[in-house]
Amino acid sequence: MIEITHLTKRFGDLTAVDDLSISIEAGEIFGFIGPNGAGKSTTMKVLACLLKPDSGSAKVDDLSVRAQGDAIRQRIGYMPDFIGYYDDLTVDEYLQFFAAAFRLPRKKRRSIVSGVLELTDLTAKRDTMVSSLSRGMSQRLGVARVLIHDPKVLLLDEPASGLDPRARIEMRSLLTELARMGKTLMVSSHILSELAEMCSSIGIIEQGRLIFAGSIDDAYARVKGAERILIRLEPADNIAQIVASVVSALDADERVESATPVDGKAGVIDVELKDAEPGRHFLLERVIAGGGRIASFEPQSVNLEDAFLRLTKGAIQ
Amino acid sequence: MTKGEPRPSRLAPLVRNLDPRTLFFGPIFQKDMRISGRKLGVYIGRSLFALLLAAVVSIAFYSVWQSTGFNQSPSARIQSLQNLAPVIVVSVLWVQFVAMALLAPVLTGGAICEERRAQTLPTLLTTPLSPVQIVCSKGASRLAQLIIIALIALPVLLGVRLFGGVRAETILAGSSISLTTAIMGASIGLWFSARAARGTTATLAAYCMLALLMAGLPMLASAINLIAESEFPGARLPDLLGPWAPDWPLRIPTDVLYASSPPLALGAVSYGSAVGMPIRSIWVGASLWSLLISLGALTFASVSLRAVMRRSLGAPKLTRRQRRQHKKAARAGDASPVDPGQLRARRSRTVADRPVLWREIRQSLFPSKAMLVAAVLGVVLIMGIMYLAVDIDELALAMIPIIIGTILILLQAALLSSGGFASEREARTLDALLTTRISPFQLVASKMLGSIRRQWFIPLILLIHMGVIVAYRETHPIVLLHLSIIFLGPIVMLSGTGVYFALRFRKSITASSVNLALALLLWLVWPICMGVFFGALDIGGYEFGEAMANFTLFTHPVWLSAVSVEGARGHFSDGFDLSNLDYDTPSSNLGVVAWTILVFASTGVQIFIGLLAALAALLRFEKHTGRAA
Numbered sequence A: 001m002i003e004i005t006h007l008t009k010r011f012g013d014l015t016a017v018d019d020l021s022i023s024i025e026a027g028e029i030f031g032f033i034g035p036n037g038a039g040k041s042t043t044m045k046v047l048a049c050l051l052k053p054d055s056g057s058a059k060v061d062d063l064s065v066r067a068q069g070d071a072i073r074q075r076i077g078y079m080p081d082f083i084g085y086y087d088d089l090t091v092d093e094y095l096q097f098f099a100a101a102f103r104l105p106r107k108k109r110r111s112i113v114s115g116v117l118e119l120t121d122l123t124a125k126r127d128t129m130v131s132s133l134s135r136g137m138s139q140r141l142g143v144a145r146v147l148i149h150d151p152k153v154l155l156l157d158e159p160a161s162g163l164d165p166r167a168r169i170e171m172r173s174l175l176t177e178l179a180r181m182g183k184t185l186m187v188s189s190h191i192l193s194e195l196a197e198m199c200s201s202i203g204i205i206e207q208g209r210l211i212f213a214g215s216i217d218d219a220y221a222r223v224k225g226a227e228r229i230l231i232r233l234e235p236a237d238n239i240a241q242i243v244a245s246v247v248s249a250l251d252a253d254e255r256v257e258s259a260t261p262v263d264g265k266a267g268v269i270d271v272e273l274k275d276a277e278p279g280r281h282f283l284l285e286r287v288i289a290g291g292g293r294i295a296s297f298e299p300q301s302v303n304l305e306d307a308f309l310r311l312t313k314g315a316i317q
Numbered sequence B: 001m002t003k004g005e006p007r008p009s010r011l012a013p014l015v016r017n018l019d020p021r022t023l024f025f026g027p028i029f030q031k032d033m034r035i036s037g038r039k040l041g042v043y044i045g046r047s048l049f050a051l052l053l054a055a056v057v058s059i060a061f062y063s064v065w066q067s068t069g070f071n072q073s074p075s076a077r078i079q080s081l082q083n084l085a086p087v088i089v090v091s092v093l094w095v096q097f098v099a100m101a102l103l104a105p106v107l108t109g110g111a112i113c114e115e116r117r118a119q120t121l122p123t124l125l126t127t128p129l130s131p132v133q134i135v136c137s138k139g140a141s142r143l144a145q146l147i148i149i150a151l152i153a154l155p156v157l158l159g160v161r162l163f164g165g166v167r168a169e170t171i172l173a174g175s176s177i178s179l180t181t182a183i184m185g186a187s188i189g190l191w192f193s194a195r196a197a198r199g200t201t202a203t204l205a206a207y208c209m210l211a212l213l214m215a216g217l218p219m220l221a222s223a224i225n226l227i228a229e230s231e232f233p234g235a236r237l238p239d240l241l242g243p244w245a246p247d248w249p250l251r252i253p254t255d256v257l258y259a260s261s262p263p264l265a266l267g268a269v270s271y272g273s274a275v276g277m278p279i280r281s282i283w284v285g286a287s288l289w290s291l292l293i294s295l296g297a298l299t300f301a302s303v304s305l306r307a308v309m310r311r312s313l314g315a316p317k318l319t320r321r322q323r324r325q326h327k328k329a330a331r332a333g334d335a336s337p338v339d340p341g342q343l344r345a346r347r348s349r350t351v352a353d354r355p356v357l358w359r360e361i362r363q364s365l366f367p368s369k370a371m372l373v374a375a376v377l378g379v380v381l382i383m384g385i386m387y388l389a390v391d392i393d394e395l396a397l398a399m400i401p402i403i404i405g406t407i408l409i410l411l412q413a414a415l416l417s418s419g420g421f422a423s424e425r426e427a428r429t430l431d432a433l434l435t436t437r438i439s440p441f442q443l444v445a446s447k448m449l450g451s452i453r454r455q456w457f458i459p460l461i462l463l464i465h466m467g468v469i470v471a472y473r474e475t476h477p478i479v480l481l482h483l484s485i486i487f488l489g490p491i492v493m494l495s496g497t498g499v500y501f502a503l504r505f506r507k508s509i510t511a512s513s514v515n516l517a518l519a520l521l522l523w524l525v526w527p528i529c530m531g532v533f534f535g536a537l538d539i540g541g542y543e544f545g546e547a548m549a550n551f552t553l554f555t556h557p558v559w560l561s562a563v564s565v566e567g568a569r570g571h572f573s574d575g576f577d578l579s580n581l582d583y584d585t586p587s588s589n590l591g592v593v594a595w596t597i598l599v600f601a602s603t604g605v606q607i608f609i610g611l612l613a614a615l616a617a618l619l620r621f622e623k624h625t626g627r628a629a
Helices: A040-047 A069-075 A091-101 A106-119 A135-147 A165-180 A192-198 A216-223 A239-251 A281-289 A304-311 B011-017 B027-037 B040-068 B074-109 B111-117 B121-125 B131-163 B168-195 B199-228 B237-244 B254-259 B262-275 B279-313 B320-331 B355-360 B369-389 B395-416 B419-426 B430-434 B440-453 B457-471 B478-504 B508-536 B541-554 B557-567 B592-625
Strands: A002-011 A014-024 A029-033 A055-060 A076-079 A153-157 A184-188 A201-206 A209-215 A228-233 A256-263 A268-273 A294-300
Touching: A002 A040, A014 A040, A014 A055, A014 A201, A014 A209, A029 A040, A029 A165, A029 A192, A040 A055, A040 A076, A040 A153, A040 A184, A069 A076, A076 A135, A091 A106, A091 A135, A091 B355, A106 A135, A135 A153, A135 A165, A165 A184, A165 A192, A192 A304, A201 A216, A201 A304, A209 A216, A216 A304, A228 A239, A228 A281, A239 A256, A239 A268, A239 A281, A281 A294, B027 B131, B040 B074, B040 B131, B074 B111, B074 B131, B074 B168, B074 B199, B074 B262, B074 B508, B111 B121, B111 B131, B111 B168, B111 B199, B121 B131, B131 B168, B131 B279, B168 B199, B168 B262, B168 B279, B199 B254, B199 B262, B199 B369, B199 B395, B199 B508, B254 B262, B254 B279, B262 B279, B355 B440, B369 B395, B369 B457, B395 B457, B395 B478, B395 B508, B395 B557, B419 B430, B419 B440, B419 B478, B419 B508, B440 B478, B440 B592, B457 B478, B478 B508, B478 B557, B478 B592, B508 B541, B541 B557, B541 B592, B557 B592
Parallel strands: A029 A184, A029 A201, A076 A153, A153 A184
Antiparallel strands: A002 A014, A002 A055, A201 A209, A228 A268, A228 A294, A256 A268
């Protein structure tokens, strides 16, 4: 559905997107991840025909953004990271405005607006002025706006930004529902745990370059060797000394990547093993040798944040 | 505080807040100056202004040197220069005065609105900076740009003194009046900026207030004098006041009347000294009066700033009906309180097929109906005073409102048209629009038509005013047609250029300023240059000068309006006869048909230029967005 090939976009000396290639299948929820200034919004703006690529190609539904902008606009719904609103309109008028902008037949507009309001749970706010909506409601209205012409592809730039936990959960379920309806979603977000729960594939971008693209399982597999284990020691009077002794004993082992006291007084140590290290028994031996008595031993599962932190360098441009 | 510990002084924070270093030159001033210092355009603008002034003076000097010929004695040449120098000084002073009076509200009108729109004002209000410091620093940073321009003009003006024939006091007085008027305009702009949602609204409101102060106060003073000296028994003011009449004379002295209005004061400084007017008291009084009004405006701005922010961030202001609904819901013991958002609800309208145009033509010039009513009442009050004080057959009754009104129409057209696109960009709605199927043509045309439609108020007031005079059969109704056509020209032209500048420049304030500068160049600087070059210097001979004067005046809306009003005057008690109408132009007197053709031709040229500018805007928009119309 979305095919980006060797896309490059420059702003003067700054290369915002550098030789980016991504392929997103129809019906996928694609999570677009990267630090601030990585080039996510620029890529989305190119797909939304708001920016022209300097080189490479970008296609939506087999239509080129360079030559077939009008046809693409009919197929995409783009929600920018900061949604501007006409504060002199009601919610209903705002949606009617965009329905007319997409040249939907006048007779059908009211029913389409009602349907979209229902889908986004905004029916009760129909006659409310846009300017008086809360942040969560505004974001919902932003989603309602991009759905008004029933596009095949939704480009959502930070749709959950600034939302409280309840509103984030509601937004997540709304997006999942849209995917179930057959839409292809490209979603950028900094809240990686949420992307992990709803995305079928992800792309990680840094300094305009694609670092990783594939399924979330692939991303985990890429960092799976680096297993983390949280060791909790039993309380003791000299717990800080014991922790220091255990940490130095663990650090001395070549199979351990790092051992870090999470909380010295509580006796918690975060141990990271080297890649593909199958054994665990030596950890117990080292802890005992260091004078510690184990209260618990918890292997930590890898999450998307770990994968993101491992795959990116934290560089920004 | 423990017993015996000295109470902290309440005066200390006040004194600290009023320290000029923090009041005017605090962090906001430094930030704004740093930002403007980074812009190349600021330096180019200042250099161009200095070059323009230097060029005017040099050409004048060279022309006099040439025209006096080599045979003339040095004393004859000096005599010519002495005659020319006052003309140049007065022209430069007037250009400077008008430019500063008009630019000051533009520069400050958006100052606080921009902060509020960028959502940086609440952050500023959480710092130790007081609202007074915020307002004054904003004003100082914007005024600094104007003061630099005034300082650029000063050496040129003082240089002209070398020619002789110009008093230093004239330059000092003119500069003082210009500067204090700029401070007054800037302060009033800030006051409205603290209250209005948009910079253009604030600027336009500031212009209206300035017009009221500059023209309304002298008119009021004149009206008082007229009533005080009325020849009708019992109609004199002391008779009307009866036992409450004071002992001192009720007549307002001439110098006070002049000092109450900066343009009158500058007029007195320019020409009054020749007829022995006491100019020192006038310009000092005018400067002090402007500063006093500035102080009041800054105080109002500071007081209203926090209150406005509190209102906009807090609960919505409910109408009486909404408050009743709210109370009713509370009495009914409704568990869920009435949603303020719902209270702000209104019945949704049906959007038309051209949504941008639909929204544009629904945008009102006035933020609320109450403002519209207040504006109408204000106009009715001023006109009422005029109708009472001046006879219906007096030319001044028709002419003064038409001239002031036409100037306001030009200012309004220059300002309002550049707001449409810029406000889309500032509200970050343009990206959403560009992802729809709305064509660039539809977008540009809708914005232009919307801005033209929003400018109905002042032309309508002027036409109603002339309609009243026509009803008294003191003017021919053809004037209504002429004025309607004349007003349309600059409105369409400046709307077209405004849309172009709004796409050319990122900020609405820059677009408005450039559009206003274009209007000033066309209808103020150019006529003055024509006057100096072809009138005072007689460059190119009489016929060429006359042709240039005709060209300048025939495209000048203020002149066209004035001549239309004057030409249509007469007593039409026996019916409206067109054959007696006579329109006075520099070359000849025209009949009504020729004048009507001239008015249509002039407006046609301006509309053509406006459409060309709109086309340029469309091409730029297409190039910028990569979309075809």
